Amino acid sequence: MTTTTIDYRSARSWLTLAVFLVVVIGVGGFIGSQSTPGTWFENLAKPPFNPPSWVFAPVWTILYVMIAIAGWRIWMARPNSPAMGLWVAQMLANWLWSPVWFTAHLLWGAFAIIIVMLGLIIGFILVARKTDTIAAWLFVPYLAWVSFATLLNFSIAILN
Numbered sequence: 001m002t003t004t005t006i007d008y009r010s011a012r013s014w015l016t017l018a019v020f021l022v023v024v025i026g027v028g029g030f031i032g033s034q035s036t037p038g039t040w041f042e043n044l045a046k047p048p049f050n051p052p053s054w055v056f057a058p059v060w061t062i063l064y065v066m067i068a069i070a071g072w073r074i075w076m077a078r079p080n081s082p083a084m085g086l087w088v089a090q091m092l093a094n095w096l097w098s099p100v101w102f103t104a105h106l107l108w109g110a111f112a113i114i115i116v117m118l119g120l121i122i123g124f125i126l127v128a129r130k131t132d133t134i135a136a137w138l139f140v141p142y143l144a145w146v147s148f149a150t151l152l153n154f155s156i157a158i159l160n
Contacts (some may be wrong), residue, residue: 006076006077013076016075017068017069020068020069021069024067024071025061025068027095031099032060037102044156044159045156045159045160046159047152047156049152050152050156063145066141067091067094067138067139069138070087070138071084071091071135073138074087074132074135077131077132083127083132086123086128087124090117090123090124093114093116094117096113097114108157114146114150115150121139124139125139125140
């Protein structure tokens with residue numbers, strides 16, 4: 001099935017999109033609420049390009065919506081595809097990063113996770129573009145943000 005033959009307006013499609021949005025935003029929000037920065041993070045030395053704390057929640061909310069839509073589009077086109085496998089893997093890595101960083105305080109462990117996540121995001125873009133170019137393009141802002149976050153993670157780990 002190609003994206004040109006998918007009826008994105010069907011009830012099944014809208015329900016599937018709703019599930020993707022609820023799971024991605026819901027799990028991401030829950031993990032974020034359970035692994036808050038707190039005083040540990042406030043006391044870390046940070047590079048001058050560290051954004052203010054208020055930036056993270058709106059950026060991640062927008063990115064999670066885009067990630068969910070990309071996953072939904074691939075699911076609708078080819079649910080058992082390598083692109084879907086990469087989407088799931090990057091999502092698991094994404095959800096793992098915050099507890100490792102903010103709860104376990106493992107700066108280098110989180111760096112290892114974010115490097116894997118970066119590779120999975122790139123892999124998703126490269127593989128998904130063959131099935132659904134819109135899904136691939138939806139991951140480009142995510143790639144940019146995680147690239148920046150990787151630099152930030154590395155810089156904070158070096159400084160501390």
